[in-house]
Amino acid sequence: MSLQVPAGLLLGPMAAGVLVAVAGVRVRVPRWPFFLAQASIGCMIAQSITLPILHEIGRDWPTFSIAVVAVIAASSLLGWLLARWQVLPGTTAIWGSAPGAATAMVLMAESFGADVRLVAFMQYLRVVIVTLVASLVASFFMPADTAAAPARQWFAAVDPVALATTLGVIGVGAVAGRVSRLPAGPLLVTLGGATLLQDFAGVTLEQPALLLAVSYAFVGWSIGLRFDRTILAHVARSLPSVIASILCLVALCGGFAALLVVFAGIDPLTAYLATSPGGADSVAIIASSTHVDVAYVMAMQIARFVLVLLFGPHIARLIARRAQRRRSEG
Numbered sequence: 001m002s003l004q005v006p007a008g009l010l011l012g013p014m015a016a017g018v019l020v021a022v023a024g025v026r027v028r029v030p031r032w033p034f035f036l037a038q039a040s041i042g043c044m045i046a047q048s049i050t051l052p053i054l055h056e057i058g059r060d061w062p063t064f065s066i067a068v069v070a071v072i073a074a075s076s077l078l079g080w081l082l083a084r085w086q087v088l089p090g091t092t093a094i095w096g097s098a099p100g101a102a103t104a105m106v107l108m109a110e111s112f113g114a115d116v117r118l119v120a121f122m123q124y125l126r127v128v129i130v131t132l133v134a135s136l137v138a139s140f141f142m143p144a145d146t147a148a149a150p151a152r153q154w155f156a157a158v159d160p161v162a163l164a165t166t167l168g169v170i171g172v173g174a175v176a177g178r179v180s181r182l183p184a185g186p187l188l189v190t191l192g193g194a195t196l197l198q199d200f201a202g203v204t205l206e207q208p209a210l211l212l213a214v215s216y217a218f219v220g221w222s223i224g225l226r227f228d229r230t231i232l233a234h235v236a237r238s239l240p241s242v243i244a245s246i247l248c249l250v251a252l253c254g255g256f257a258a259l260l261v262v263f264a265g266i267d268p269l270t271a272y273l274a275t276s277p278g279g280a281d282s283v284a285i286i287a288s289s290t291h292v293d294v295a296y297v298m299a300m301q302i303a304r305f306v307l308v309l310l311f312g313p314h315i316a317r318l319i320a321r322r323a324q325r326r327r328s329e330g
Contacts, residue, residue, distance in 0.1 A: 009216040010103060011124055017224020022232065029222040032174070038186035039174035040207065040215035041103055043166060046194035047205055048280070049302055054199070056299035063264050067256055068304045071275055074252045075099045076315055078245045083323035087241040088118055090320035096122030097245065098316075099277040100308035103219060104187060111183030112313050117231050118238075120223045126246045126277065131286075133250055134276050138286050141269040154209050162206035169194050169205065183313070253277050267292065274300040 020027060057064055079097030082088050088096060095109035102123040110116040173190025182188055197203040257271035266274070270292040276283050280301040287297045 009213050010220040013217040013220030014120065014124075014224040015220075017221045018227045018232075019224075021225045021227045022229060027225055029218055029225065033218050034222050035174045035178055035186045036170060037215040037218035038107055038184065039170040039177065039190040040211060041107075041219065042173060042187040042190035043170055043194045043205060044207055044212060044215075045101060045104065045305075046191050046198060047207070048284075048298065049195045049199065049306075051199050052295050053299045053302055056295045057303050060296075063260070064300060064303050067260060067275060067300060068307055070256050071099050071253055071277055071304060072307060072311075072315075074256075075249055075277060076319055078249055080319045080323055082241065082245055083320060085241070087238050088122075089115065090324060091316040092118045093122075093323075094316040094319050095119045095312070096242075097249070098123075098308050098312055099249070100305045100312070101280055102127050103216070104184075104305070104309070105312075106223065107184040107187050107219070108309070108312060109316075112316060114316070115231075116223055117226050118235070121235050122242055122246075125242065126249075129243070129246050130250060130276055131283075134273060134283055134286055137272050138269060138290050141290075156208065158206050158208050159204065162204040163208065165203060166205045166207055169197065169203075188309070249277050266296070270296055273297045276301075280305065 075097045076094065079094040082093035082097065083090050087093065091112060092109070092114040095105055095112070095114045096119045098105045098109075105123055106116055106120045109119040170190060173193055174186040176193075177185030177187065177189035179185075180189055194205060198205055253275040254272060257268070257275045260266045260271040260275070261268050264271075269290060270287075273283050273287050273292060274297045280298070283301060284294070284298060287294045
């Protein structure tokens, strides 16, 4: 966190969990704190899905649809290749390549049988690489106006009513999500409920930074504590191929951004940040510190995230089966 690494609030606890697990200490995160952490993250994501974002998507839906589907298709193809070449197993490669919110993708992947450790490795490595590349691109286009990320306000004043409401939504969402038995239920149920309450019932939600830090810590520990020496060796062997796939995805998304510039008249930096594959929170910080259409950027990021949530499980199963069939035939 103090190093200002993208997703540092999660990566720090995850790294600590890996060190503890590899040292042979057997610790497990209690189930209900983990479910509440999922619900808290779902509530946090819901706060990004505002009415202006939804309006932006509806206003220009043909362009959004083509751009979003193109990025998902490119990531799915790269995931298929990783599975086909046996760099990573089946659905793990697909979920690891999925261009959605990294933490949500990791939690969803676990519910659909993927190796959450390898998915987390792929997702957060991509967050770091994509954020670094996006920062360089922003500096190139806006050298004088690109500002540093604002410092996190750990003890900022909060509205007690909004905080109480948020805690209630998180608690109910965690219980309802667990009872529903949906994959990653606490995350998805809270995400859906909080979005409806915020956008259509006028409910104000507010999460202090400390609450999010604790939530990310529980998720990070839950992932990190499952690592062992064998999985770390697998990570080391697959690292070059995974980095190559991430760079290919970044390049393809850059190409899609160029098409938006040419055919939709979007300015280059807005187009690049909008199609950037993942790290939506980091992209939001970069976008807010430059002269771009922030609503357009976040609308495309959110639209892609929602589509991956809806269709990701089906895509993962389909591509994993095809990759397995091709290996069998080969």
